[in-house]
Amino acid sequence: xxxxxxxxxxxxxxxxxxxxxxxxxxxxxxxxxLWYKKYPAEGPTFLxxxxxxxxxxxxxxxxxxxxxxxxxxxxxxxxxxxxxSAVYFCACREETSGSRLTFGEGTQLTVNP
Amino acid sequence: xxxxxxxxxxxxxxxxxxxxxxxxxxxxxxxxxxxxQTPGQGLQFLFEYFSETQRNKGNFPGRFSGRQFSNSRSxxxxxxxxxxxxxxxxxxxxxxxxxxxxWFFGPGTRLTVL
Numbered sequence: 117x118x119x120x121x122x123x124x125x126x127x128x129x130x131x132x133x134x135x136x137x138x139x140x141x142x143x144x145x146x147x148x149x150l151w152y153k154k155y156p157a158e159g160p161t162f163l164x165x166x167x168x169x170x171x172x173x174x175x176x177x178x179x180x181x182x183x184x185x186x187x188x189x190x191x192x193x194x195x196x197x198x199x200x201s202a203v204y205f206c207a208c209r210e211e212t213s214g215s216r217l218t219f220g221e222g223t224q225l226t227v228n229p
Numbered sequence: 230x231x232x233x234x235x236x237x238x239x240x241x242x243x244x245x246x247x248x249x250x251x252x253x254x255x256x257x258x259x260x261x262x263x264x265x266q267t268p269g270q271g272l273q274f275l276f277e278y279f280s281e282t283q284r285n286k287g288n289f290p291g292r293f294s295g296r297q298f299s300n301s302r303s304x305x306x307x308x309x310x311x312x313x314x315x316x317x318x319x320x321x322x323x324x325x326x327x328x329x330x331x332w333f334f335g336p337g338t339r340l341t342v343l
Contacts, residue, residue, distance in 0.1 A: 120271070152334075159233065159319055159334030160272070205271060215260065215323065216285050217332065219272040 119143045120208050122220035130228055135193040137223050139206035142187060146208040149182060150217070151191045154203045163204075164191070196227045231256065233322050233335035241341045247308040250338045254301050254322030260284075261303040262332065263295060266317040275318075278303055307340075315342045 120141045129135045137151075147168040152160035166173040166180045166189070173180050179192045193200055203224050207217040234253045242248050254261050262285075263275040274287035278297035295305040301322075307314055317339050321332040 122271075125269075157336060159321070159336050161334070162331055207272075214277065214285050215325075215332070216262070216274050216277060216287075217272075218274070219264075221269055221271040 118221075119146075120206060120218050120220040122204075122206060122223050124223050125221070126224040126226070128226045128228060129196050131198055132195045135191075135196045135200065135225055135227065137191040137193075137204050137206075137225065139189050139191075139220050140187060141189075141208050141218075143208065143210060143218070144187070145210045145212065146218070147211050148209040149180070149189050150207045150209070151178075151180060152205045152207060152219075153200075154205065154222070160205055193225075196225075198227045198229050201225055201227050233320055233333055235318075235320050235335040235338050237338060238336065239339045239341075241343065242310050243343050244310055244312060246310050247306065248310060248340060249304055249306045250318055250320075250340070252303045252305075252320030252322075252335060254303070254320075255324075255333055258322035258324050258333075259301050260323040260325070261297055261301065262321050262323075263303070263305050264319045264321070265289075266319060266337070267315075272319065275305065310342045312342050315340060 150165040151163040154160040182189045203222045206220045260279045262277040264272040277285040297303045317337040319337045321334045
């Protein structure tokens with residue numbers, strides 16, 4: 117039972133354009149949402165997060181949007197840079213399960229120069 | 230400050246063997262969690278430890294076990310290895326306990342079971 121799904125295994129965009137990565141979840145008890153970025157041979161690194169009491173959080177070029185009614189979150193990267201090429205994982209947390217994270221399958225983003 | 234370190238980085242075993250993976254958290258971090266990453270499956274939660282106590286456990290068979298030592302270092306063990314155990318095993322550490330903690334991941338141990 118996959119509670120968190122990233123339906124696009126890969127995404128390719130041109131440098132300078134917007135990258136939009138999507139994530140859907142089914143567990144209505146999730147109350148905190150995170151995005152991690154992973155380069156080959158490295159562990160995932162935290163990128164940005166959002167609490168369920170908000171619908172948007174922005175940090176520089178990165179913005180996360182949360183639509184609770186649709187159980188959908190997205191990560192926008194503007195403008196995209198070649199160094200953003202990596203696998204992006206969304207992760208969800210349920211308060212009652214402590215700090216355990218439930219991850220999506222990941223989306224490989226490629227930003228072409 | 231040094232990050233999360235995992236040893237070994239690569240490991241090849243055969244079916245039926247057992248394996249022990251090691252994780253050293255960031256200095257001062259007392260929470261450690263383990264995840265398994267396989268292609269197309271994302272990261273699957275294995276367990277979480279704090280102060281040598283297992284706080285949470287994922288849906289993995291009993292062949293998967295772990296422990297944490299008094300210095301917060303952690304090990305996970307997989308017995309009677311199966312081909313499907315081939316994966317990247319990631320360890321993460323956190324300063325805080327509970328939902329407020331931010332997890333920092335190590336580079337992982339790539340386990341191949343032949």
